[in-house]
Amino acid sequence: MLLAVDAGGTSSRAVLADPTGRCVGYGRAGGGNPVSWGPELAAGAIGAAVAGALAQARAAGAVPGPAEVLDLGTVVLAMAGGSAWQSTAPIETELRARGLTGTVTIESDLVATFCSGTAARDGYALIAGTGAAAIRVRDGAMDRTADALGWLVGDAGSGFWIGRRVVRDALAALDGRGPRTSLTGMLLQALGITAGDGRTHGRPVALQQCIDLLYRMRPVELSRFAALAFRAAGVGGDGQGGKGPSGGDGQAGDESGTGGGQGGKDPSAGDGSSGDDPSGGDGQAGDESGAGDAAAAEGP
Numbered sequence: 001m002l003l004a005v006d007a008g009g010t011s012s013r014a015v016l017a018d019p020t021g022r023c024v025g026y027g028r029a030g031g032g033n034p035v036s037w038g039p040e041l042a043a044g045a046i047g048a049a050v051a052g053a054l055a056q057a058r059a060a061g062a063v064p065g066p067a068e069v070l071d072l073g074t075v076v077l078a079m080a081g082g083s084a085w086q087s088t089a090p091i092e093t094e095l096r097a098r099g100l101t102g103t104v105t106i107e108s109d110l111v112a113t114f115c116s117g118t119a120a121r122d123g124y125a126l127i128a129g130t131g132a133a134a135i136r137v138r139d140g141a142m143d144r145t146a147d148a149l150g151w152l153v154g155d156a157g158s159g160f161w162i163g164r165r166v167v168r169d170a171l172a173a174l175d176g177r178g179p180r181t182s183l184t185g186m187l188l189q190a191l192g193i194t195a196g197d198g199r200t201h202g203r204p205v206a207l208q209q210c211i212d213l214l215y216r217m218r219p220v221e222l223s224r225f226a227a228l229a230f231r232a233a234g235v236g237g238d239g240q241g242g243k244g245p246s247g248g249d250g251q252a253g254d255e256s257g258t259g260g261g262q263g264g265k266d267p268s269a270g271d272g273s274s275g276d277d278p279s280g281g282d283g284q285a286g287d288e289s290g291a292g293d294a295a296a297a298e299g300p
Contacts, residue, residue, distance in 0.1 A: 007032025027052020049092030
């Protein structure tokens with residue numbers, strides 16, 4: 001039996017496959033990037049995703065029940081931020097707690113993204129999720145990487161990059177430093193805040209409430225607000241768009257959280273990406289960030 005895990009900044013997914021490659025179990029949980037979430041939370045998310053896959057496989061009778069220890073033989077984790085693990089011990093502990101044993105190998109999620117799109121040994125991949133990266137692969141290994149520098153100094157156009165710009169522009173409007181756009185109301189709705197006329201600490205109450213809530217989040221969680229840019233532009237999701245974020249009369253949708261999209265008129269609505277970096281990424285678009293999809297292409 002083979003266990004494969006795709007652990008990114010936004011989510012972690014686990015698949016159990018039999019020797020023929022047939023998927024017998026699938027599980028999903030929160031972000032598993034140890035840089036973004038810390039080793040303990042990342043290992044816990046990976047364990048939860050594995051538990052989901054194992055439960056499906058047991059329900060289908062594909063693997064023994066919980067009373068028996070299942071030796072997987074090989075466990076491959078394609079991870080953003082994988083280099084941050086000092087050892088595989090925390091992950092092995094999670095597996096043992098679920099009655100699993102096996103040899104754990106950590107690989108780059110960038111190469112895994114390329115391999116998921118083609119069987120070729122050479123080519124290119126553009127990864128679009130919470131972070132951002134483009135890579136060239138030669139002979140099955142990463143030969144060149146562009147960006148994947150993480151949320152603090154890179155990841156231009158990523159889900160996090162878009163989400164942070166949404167938040168900054170909306171807060172600038174509340175602070176009187178920028179124009180009020182449709183994003184302001186959408187962000188307040190997403191945070192469950194009602195705009196009012198009162199002030200506290202010299203600033204609008206709504207702005208202070210935003211600050212209080214946002215600073216309780218980990219930086220990578222700002223990627224969840226990327227979807228608001230696409231909705232404001234009238235692209236993707238369930239929202240109805242007007243002129244877009246800069247037009248001031250775009251309408252917010254029914255939801256304030258997730259949704260896919262293909263970009264918009266606003267300069268901040270670029271493609272999101274994932275990579276082996278602190279902001280993470282799961283090689284896919286916008287389950288939470290609203291960013292674009294990863295793509296692999298064969299080439300020299």
